[in-house]
Amino acid sequence: MPSDPGRPRDLGRVDALVLGAGPAGLGAAWELARGGARVLVVERDDGVGGLCRTHERAGFRFDQGGHRFITADRDLLDRVVAVAGDDLLLAERTSEVALLGRRFRYPLEPLDLARNLPPGLAARALGSWLAARVRARLGDRVRGRPGTKGPAEPSFEAWATRRFGRALYDLFLGPYTAKVWGVDPAALSAEWASQRISAPDLQAVLRALWARARGAPPAEAPRTFARTYLYPRLGMGQLFERIRADAEAHGARVLLGTTPVALERAGDRVAAVRLAGPDGPAIVRPELVLSTVPLPRLLGLLDGPAAEAAAAARLPFRPVRFLDVALDRTRALPTTWCYVGEGGLRAGRLQEPRRRSPGMCPPGTTSLMVELPHAPGDDVDRADDAALLARVREEVRPLGVDLDRDVRFAFSTRAPEAYPVHLRGVEAARAHALARVDAVANLRTFGRQGAFRFVFSDAALRMGLDAAAGWLAGRLPASADLARVQSAPALVEVESVVGRARR
């Protein structure tokens, strides 16, 4: 009998509906399916992996921003090696900063800075760092006295100048941060900085470098200093394709090009979720809903467009466009990736994917990937691919990167929610939003977009695994607890851990 075209397709009952098939959603679906639950995953895009997806064209593969897999989570690492071990490469980090027409090593190395910076600037950098350290120590003493307290949530500017000094901040950290996040660093919360810039201060930089110079990497090193990392042969997305395949082998279903359009409630529970997809509208009745979609969007599904707009103003995202250029030569950059320090240039980072894995392009070729953070509707957003290539070609020429010849083709991909912008006050805004979600008994939110937290893929995966394991054990964790999962700022060198995992 033909179905009624006006009525949504009934997908029936499932144990769990997972919204979003990035690392967090796939991690949850994987654990749930392996635990015997009936799982349906719905994903907006036409492929899985989220920000960790790898796009392929004519044998060239591009991540959405070059990714590397690093973790201090031994259990997570064992799972990743078990599901993708035969295709995991151990890659060596080489990165630099292009600034003032020169190249600096990254992570920043004091001796390299002293050698490469104009002498006056090098002296100012050292002087302002020392002054910042003295001020910070004095401030700590005063705050240590009863009745005195420091600011509860410092700005990124305050955090960075305290650790690195005003001169290095004005030279690199400030302009680079403003370019990537699109807001004045004084308006940004320092909350994300320990994830992104894990060296706590210049003293720690010096200590870590001294340990390395002695030929003995410290047992625990900040994330920034991890030299080796895991990388799947065919790009970061391959890891998540493997996880998807294993979840499906255990019975999970994944619907691509599909989004939730309404959560229907009965009392304090979600009773049904209406979906829109390539086969028209559908409805599903889940016991549990695990969301990894942007937190403001989930609030919109719960409370309507006004609630979504209010949340989006306090919890905004910074979009990034990625220009992917296939080249008919074998070399594009001197290192795997390069931070473009000049605040006036729109490119944030350049990457050469072949340096992570030879599987990223056909033999005898290479490629370049350019990250362009931008605002919705601005010139970078509006440009077509040809105009974007022409613009980037001009920008990178002074950096010694030649896109005037050998370009086989170029195309771009977009990440509308690449960076959760941690404005000051983010903790209160997040707590308020998570509490609203958890007022619905069978709904939880987590992941980089879902928890509105600047986390890496290992933390996103872990959030998904923990949410699923908790539910399977009859103790569904609170969204606020899941949001606290972080990529450890201190981590064991991946090489030694992988060695142990493979033994």
Ligand SMILES: Cc1cc2nc3c(=O)[nH]c(=O)nc-3n(C[C@H](O)[C@H](O)[C@H](O)COP(=O)(O)OP(=O)(O)OC[C@H]3O[C@@H](n4cnc5c(N)ncnc54)[C@H](O)[C@@H]3O)c2cc1C
């Ligand atoms: C430039 C860049 C470089 C990075 N480098 C690294 C790195 O080197 N190492 C590392 O570990 N991490 C890195 N990360 C971070 C990593 O990509 C994220 O931590 C990880 O992808 C977060 O996983 P997630 O599942 O929480 O979110 P996402 O990956 O964003 O996945 C969310 C999914 O939900 C889907 N979705 C959104 N809205 C809807 C909707 N309404 N309906 C259905 N589906 C929806 C999205 O399409 C997406 O697939 C980087 C990120 C960026 C932007």
